[in-house]
Amino acid sequence: xxxxxxxxxxxxxxxxxxxxxxxxxxxxxxxxxxxxxxxxxxxxxxxxxxxxxxxxxxxxxxxxxxxxxxxxxxxxxxxxxxxxxxxxxxxxxxxxxxxxxxxxx
Numbered sequence: 156x157x158x159x160x161x162x163x164x165x166x167x168x169x170x171x172x173x174x175x176x177x178x179x180x181x182x183x184x185x186x187x188x189x190x191x192x193x194x195x196x197x198x199x200x201x202x203x204x205x206x207x208x209x210x211x212x213x214x215x216x217x218x219x220x221x222x223x224x225x226x227x228x229x230x231x232x233x234x235x236x237x238x239x240x241x242x243x244x245x246x247x248x249x250x251x252x253x254x255x256x257x258x259x260x
Contacts (some may be wrong), residue, residue, distance in 0.1 A: 172220075172222055173222060173225070173226045174219050174247070174248040175246065176247075177215065177243055177245050178214075178246070179240055179241075179243050180243075188239035191238045192239050195238055202218055214229040216234075234244075
């Protein structure tokens with residue numbers, strides 16, 4: 156079933172050279188931690204995706220930046236200030252080998 160058509164934005168052509176995937180483990184002692192974290196993460200303009208997982212990592216954010224200086228500013232002033240972070244792991248995208256847009260139907 157096709158839900159919608161969509162445009163795929165090439166962030167690099169718009170000047171965003173850095174893409175980072177951040178994996179978060181949230182503080183599980185606060186019952187509102189998840190909701191408050193998601194609400195705050197949605198307000199960060201450079202966050203292009205928010206995904207949730209079962210297991211040790213609870214949330215993943217994909218973040219874009221113009222360059223490393225911009226990334227450091229985003230990380231220090233917008234990411235690390237998000238509420239209820241117990242642990243964070245950053246994975247910087249080096250290259251995309253394959254991006255599957257079509258399914259073998």
